[in-house]
Every structure is written in C-alpha cells, then in structure tokens.
Amino acid sequence: MKSLLQRGLFASGALLALWSLSASQASAQTPSTLIPIAVDTAAPIVINAVKPKPLPAGIVKFQGYVMSANTAQITVRAKGNDMALQTFALDKNAAAKMQETLDKGGYQYGDKVTVIYNAANQVAVKIKGKPSRPL
Numbered sequence: 001m002k003s004l005l006q007r008g009l010f011a012s013g014a015l016l017a018l019w020s021l022s023a024s025q026a027s028a029q030t031p032s033t034l035i036p037i038a039v040d041t042a043a044p045i046v047i048n049a050v051k052p053k054p055l056p057a058g059i060v061k062f063q064g065y066v067m068s069a070n071t072a073q074i075t076v077r078a079k080g081n082d083m084a085l086q087t088f089a090l091d092k093n094a095a096a097k098m099q100e101t102l103d104k105g106g107y108q109y110g111d112k113v114t115v116i117y118n119a120a121n122q123v124a125v126k127i128k129g130k131p132s133r134p135l
Contacts, residue, residue, distance in 0.1 A: 055116070059125065062086060062115045066129075069107040071099050074124060076115055088117050088124035098127065105134030 055061070064076040067085065072095065078084035090098055101107065113129030 058119050060117060060119045062088075062117060064113065064115075066107040066109060066111045066113055068109070069098065069102075071095050071102065074098070074107070074113075074115065074127065076113060079112075086115075086122075088115055088122055090124050090127075094124050094126060101131055104131070106131060108132045108134070 062076060063079045064084075064086075065079070067075040067077050069075070071090070073087055073089050075085060075087045078086070098106075107113065107129070108131065111129055111132050113127055115124050116126040116128070117124045
C-alpha cells in the first residue's frame with residue numbers, strides 16, 4: 001500500500017511539473033516586430049552577346065541528322081522536327097569533299113551535320129559534321 005501511494009504521489013508530481021512547464025508561454029518564442037531587411041542590389045553587369053558570323057545573302061544553315069549521303073546528294077532529317085526531311089544536291093566543291101569523305105567511310109545514318117546551302121536552288125555549298133567510323 002505504501003509503494004502504491006508513493007507511485008501515485010510521484011505520478012501526480014510529474015503531471016503537475018509538466019502542466020506547469022507547458023502552461024506558461026515563453027516570451028522568447030513570441031514574434032516581436034519584424035524589421036524588413038533592405039537588400040541593396042548591385043547594378044547588372046553588361047556582357048556583350050556573341051554575334052554569329054553573317055552568311056552571304058541567300059545562304060542558309062540546316063542542322064540535322066544524316067539519312068543517306070552519296071556524291072550527288074545528301075538527305076538530312078531536321079534536328080528539332082523528326083518529320084522534316086530535306087534533300088540537297090551538292091555543288092562541285094561539296095561533291096569533291098563528299099567523295100573524300102566517302103573514301104574514308106562516309107557519313108552513316110544518324111550522323112549530326114550542318115548543311116550550308118543556297119536557299120534559291122537547294123544546292124549544298126558546304127557540309128559540316130564529323131562522320132562516324134565505318135562499320
């Protein structure tokens with residue numbers, strides 16, 4: 001009986017201590033008036049934009065992936081639009097360069113190229129791109 005009474009007193013004392021701690025509100029936790037912090041931003045740094053080289057009049061670039069290529073023409077699928085295909089005839093200089101490329105293995109399906117062509121007659125003037133190794 002004595003131990004039961006001691007346990008009861010201990011439990012009630014513990015509950016009283018918890019109640020007294022939780023009942024009072026700590027003044028440090030209440031928000032005081034907030035002072036806005038003024039942030040001073042520096043002036044933006046102006047950097048000159050990189051300007052691409054201007055191409056001659058009527059010359060346009062077409063970026064894409066090779067579908068097929070030979071010494072007379074090249075067919076390229078557009079980079080952003082898988083449904084857009086364009087076939088370009090090659091001028092004399094581009095055909096000679098293509099023959100050198102074909103001797104080394106040529107462009108394979110899916111090689112990334114940039115075709116610089118004359119917009120008036122769809123004739124490729126230059127083909128930029130690294131041909132993949134032949135299979």
